[in-house]
Each structure stands twice: as C-alpha cells, then as structure tokens.
Amino acid sequence: MDRPLRVLLAPNALKGSLEAVTATQVMAEALAALPFPVQSLPHPVADGGDGTLDVLAATLDGARMQTATVEDALGRPVTARFLSLAPQRLAVLEAAEANGLRRLRPEERDAWRASSRGVGQLVRAALDAGARRLVIGIGGSATSDGGLGMLQALGVDLRDPEGRPVPGNGAGLERVAHIETKGLDPRLAETTVEVLCDVDNPLFGPHGAAYVYAPQKGADAATVARLDAGLRHFAARLRAHLGRDVAGVPGAGAAGGLGAALLAFLQARLVPGAERILELTGFDAHLEACDLVLTAEGRLDTQTAQGKAPAVVARRAAGRGLPCFALAGALAADAEALHAAGFTALFPLVPGPVRLEEAMRAARANLARATREAVRAFAAGGGRLPRQDPG
DSSP states (O other), rough: OOOOOOEEEEEBBBBBOOOOOHHHHHHHHHHHHSOOOEEEEEEEOOOOTHHHHHHHHHHHHTTEEEEEEEEETOOOOOEEEEEEGGGGGGEEEEEEHHHBBBOOOGOOOOOOOOOOOHHHHHHHHHTTTTTOEEEEEEOOOOOOOOTTHHHHTTEEEETTTTTOOOOSSGGGGGGGEEETTTOOOOOGGEEEEEEEEEEOOOOSSSSHHHHHHHHGGGGOOOHHHHHHHHHHHHHHHHHHOOOOOTTTTTTTTTGGGHHHHHHHOOOOEEEEHHHHHHTTHHHHHHHOOSSEEEEEEEEEEEETGGOOOHHHHHHHHHTTOEEEEEEEEEEOOOOHHHHTTTOSSEEEEHHHHHHHHHHHHHHHHHHHHHHHHHHHHHHHTTOSSOOOOOO
C-alpha cells in the first residue's frame, strides 16, 4: 500500500470565527474521516496579530503562559497573557491582549479615546518576570494613540504647552509639547525588543495609521483627519526631543502608531511577523516531510500578498516546489494576483451566497468540508482516491 498522503495544515486565524490552533484541529479531524490514508502535520501560523500567543504556545517547547492584570483600550482592568521562555529570558507578548479590538464591543470602538497604556503594563509584567528579550506582536489593536499610553506606563513624561500631562490616547497626540525620558524603566536599556509587524504603513499621511486603520477603530472622517494631524505633530516632537525621525520607517504606522513609539523609545527592531513566527516554530522542517500544504484565512485579498501569514506559507511552499492550497471565507482579490503570490489553488469556505453572520456560525463545518474537498481534488490528481463502483 502507498504511504499516506502527507498534508501540512498551516491555517491563520479566521477572525471572529476560529483561532488558528482550533482551525488546525478542525482540519485534522476532517482529513481523518477521508476514505484513504492521510497524515496530518499540524502547524498553525500567525503574523503578529490575534492568536499569535496560542500559535507559539502550541509549537514552542518549554513555553509557559503567564498572566498579568492590565488595562484594556478604555482603561478597564483585564487579564492579559504573555508567553515566557525562562531559560532564554525571552517573553512573547501580544499587544492585543491589552489594547485589542477584540476586547471591545462594536459600539465601544473609539480611536480618539482608546489608549495603549495596557501594552506598557504588559511589558512591565514581562520585565518583572525576568525577561530581557521581548518579542511583541502588535496586530489587532483598537488604538490610534501613537503609543502615548504605552510610553506613559513605561515612565515617559509627556506634557502639553502648559506643563500638564497629556492624555495617553489619540486625543493627546496634538497636545504633546515636551517629552522627558528620565523616568523610562531602566530595565529597558538592557532589553532587546523585536516587533512582529504584518503591515508596512508609515506613521501618517494617506497610507498612514489614521487614514488606513482608524475608521475600523470607530473614527469618522473628521476624527481620522485630526488623528493624522496629531500623529504628524507627535513625529515632529520626536525629532525635536529625541533627534529620531521614525515616521517614514515601514511599519511605524502599525497598531495606530505603536510601531513608531517602540522604534523611537525602545530601540525596537520591526520584523515581518509571519516570517519570524515561521522561523521560531521551525516551519521549514515540516515542509520537507509533506506532499501538500493547506493554509486558510477568513479573507484573502490584496493585503494578503503583502506579508500576511498565508502568503508567506505559500511562498515558502513554492520555494520547495510544493503545492499550496488556500481556503478562504472571502476571496476579494484577483485570483491571478494570489496565484502569483504562490497559491496553487483557491477554495471558498462557504458553498454559496450566505450572510456573514451565518458563515461565521458555520465556520467549523465549512472549514471541514472545504478541507476534505481540497485534499480530495489533490489526491484525485495523484491517483490516490479509491475507485468507486459506478453501479
């Protein structure tokens, strides 16, 4: 008998429906029900946004989950997790555990008021736990404050022209006049910071943090314009007080400008999130043992090809001459563009027109069905499907 078909399962989170680890389990169960032998190689992926901690916890040996009480984007106490690898003095943080959009109800989204203060508190918790190497995923944020809240939580003193503390939120950006870093947590001077980022937006301008992302965080057109002006003003203050111009660095606009604050004050290094996570989890070793790669995401669009986890998976598979099939709830880009990014074939998760709410409720069943159909199609091409009696 031929050896089992070996399928590497590398889904990203299906936002609002399934985390990547859960999606991997659903896919593996679906393949176990096929009428021919299939070996599942589970390897969930992430790119620095929601689900990053769970993906790394499932794939990194010796990782231990810890918790801390921090503030969410609206200042309410929440329990946030971080991952600790004590022997390496390494901690992995997901900023969205504190300032994540997922923690807010749709009607609570308010980019003007939302603060990244909880992210700074989470960094302090990791330092308290002994970490001196931080890896921080910053996707999925509800904030557009340029990192003001985080900076204040870490000891940076930000004052307005009258010498009063500025609010650590989007409203504070346009009021920053003086920056004092003497109170910055001294442990950060001996800490390396790596930021996992899946976008390359600058801090301000038409492709910056406010215009591209603030609308989904509750900002109307007038607020977007004011936030952009505030981020521009804050960048000028950074140049004047720190002598650092980070506004144009790709990724400075990530997480509402949190990327810029991490660059300027923590001397962080911004790296492509998906690439780094695949390196940390030994993804390429699994490629050597498989026949087919299956990835998945809630939506495949033009942003996917610009560094999202499924596109990085597809590119690495293509580099090994392996086919990569993508399963998606929505295909919002030209198929040829996605094929050019490395995807061999695209399979929709939903079988026909359906309302978004219904599709999300049926995510498990849809993912299982699409997984089976994709692998059946691949197996048929390789002659692995069992023959059926036409009578």
